[in-house]
Amino acid sequence: MHKGSGSKETRKLRNTTDEERLIKDLFxxxxxxARAVPLDSHVVTVxxxxxxxxxxxxxxxxxxxxxxxxxxxxxxxxxxxxxxxxYGNLTDIVVHPGRIWLPELTLMNGAEDxxxxxxKIRVLISHVGKLHWEPGGIFSTTCDIxxxxxxxxxxxxxxxxxxxxxxxxxMNLTNSSSIVPMHDFRMNGEWQVVSTDVAWGETVLPCFxxxxxxxxxxxxxxxxxxxVLNIHHLHPEKPVPGWVRIFVLQVMAKFVCFRSPIIKRSVxxxxxxxxxxxxxxxxxxxxPARRLANHLLSDGETPSSASDRLLRALSLEKMDRxxxxxxxxxxxxxxxxxxxxxxxxxxxxxxCILLAPYYLPxxxxxxx
Numbered sequence: 318m319h320k321g322s323g324s325k326e327t328r329k330l331r332n333t334t335d336e337e338r339l340i341k342d343l344f345x346x347x348x349x350x351a352r353a354v355p356l357d358s359h360v361v362t363v364x365x366x367x368x369x370x371x372x373x374x375x376x377x378x379x380x381x382x383x384x385x386x387x388x389x390x391x392x393x394x395x396x397x398x399x400x401x402x403x404y405g406n407l408t409d410i411v412v413h414p415g416r417i418w419l420p421e422l423t424l425m426n427g428a429e430d431x432x433x434x435x436x437k438i439r440v441l442i443s444h445v446g447k448l449h450w451e452p453g454g455i456f457s458t459t460c461d462i463x464x465x466x467x468x469x470x471x472x473x474x475x476x477x478x479x480x481x482x483x484x485x486x487x488m489n490l491t492n493s494s495s496i497v498p499m500h501d502f503r504m505n506g507e508w509q510v511v512s513t514d515v516a517w518g519e520t521v522l523p524c525f526x527x528x529x530x531x532x533x534x535x536x537x538x539x540x541x542x543x544x545v546l547n548i549h550h551l552h553p554e555k556p557v558p559g560w561v562r563i564f565v566l567q568v569m570a571k572f573v574c575f576r577s578p579i580i581k582r583s584v585x586x587x588x589x590x591x592x593x594x595x596x597x598x599x600x601x602x603x604x605p606a607r608r609l610a611n612h613l614l615s616d617g618e619t620p621s622s623a624s625d626r627l628l629r630a631l632s633l634e635k636m637d638r639x640x641x642x643x644x645x646x647x648x649x650x651x652x653x654x655x656x657x658x659x660x661x662x663x664x665x666x667x668x669c670i671l672l673a674p675y676y677l678p679x680x681x682x683x684x685x
Contacts, residue, residue, distance in 0.1 A: 339407055385454070406442065438451060549648035572654070
């Protein structure tokens with residue numbers, strides 16, 4: 318062994334490959350949480366194709382179908398494009414799925430796990446921004462079993478793949494084939510695949526829709542209640558407009574079966590005004606007219622002038638009461654009308670939401 322003479326060792330740097338440069342440039346400002354679109358208003362179109370490899374088993378007691386398959390997935394991401402001439406004529410690369418945005422694939426009728434562990438399957442990226450991904454595994458899905466013709470029965474079991482968080486205006490899942498490919502299928506000793514088909518559909522969750530609608534109607538009902546209370550407590554100095562009197566107390570009142578005592582009260586008012594006798598005011602009456610009558614009699618005013626002043630006071634009191642009752646009657650009619658309106662809307666909306674799961678798939682299929 319020889320002792321070192323103190324000279325510095327130089328380390329030879331490794332040359333960076335074209336693939337390393339490309340990966341570094343592609344993901345420099347790339348955010349995997351953002352959707353694969355250049356603009357927020359655009360929709361990510363994801364094509365999927367389920368390839369059936371094997372039927373593991375069909376448990377008729379628990380109504381669960383277990384299969385092995387691949388979900389071949391393709392979509393475009395314009396953020397991941399490059400010029401092959403700048404990177405040694407590389408036209409595609411394979412990267413870890415954690416680096417890029419991945420479409421959400423959920424097993425909508427999963428019997429065990431709705432979200433599969435696809436994070437270990439790498440993604441192929443083309444220089445034009447096209448991504449190809451083939452996650453696969455063992456899928457357990459629910460299946461409604463009909464054993465009417467057991468043991469020579471035929472079962473139809475769906476495998477529903479969809480997006481849970483993204484709705485169709487943000488990420489649109491489409492099928493790239495009308496059948497389920499079976500080129501790598503291995504036969505099952507118990508079950509034989511007769512036919513396959515693929516259909517696209519849009520699922521609406523009634524509970525979320527109904528909850529949102531109920532909260533909206535509830536908020537509107539509170540606002541309408543405040544409106545009715547304000548009408549009920551309006552001061553009689555502000556008279557009821559003529560169009561309100563006609564539309565609410567005549568038209569709407571008949572529609573909601575409300576009987577307004579307007580005519581009777583008007584007749585009583587006319588009779589009260591036409592009677593100038595001070596003794597016509599009952600003792601139990603404690604309004605301004607009664608108090609004025611007591612004051613006039615105690616001051617010794619002549620009956621003629623006292624009757625005139627009392628007649629004016631009594632007329633004003635009757636008019637104030639009439640206006641006050643008119644506003645209260647308007648509030649009662651509006652309250653009853655709004656009650657039946659909200660009640661009808663709630664019943665109709667509940668029926669429509671409950672029937673939506675049955676009629677919506679047919680509507681979507683016909684629209685296509």
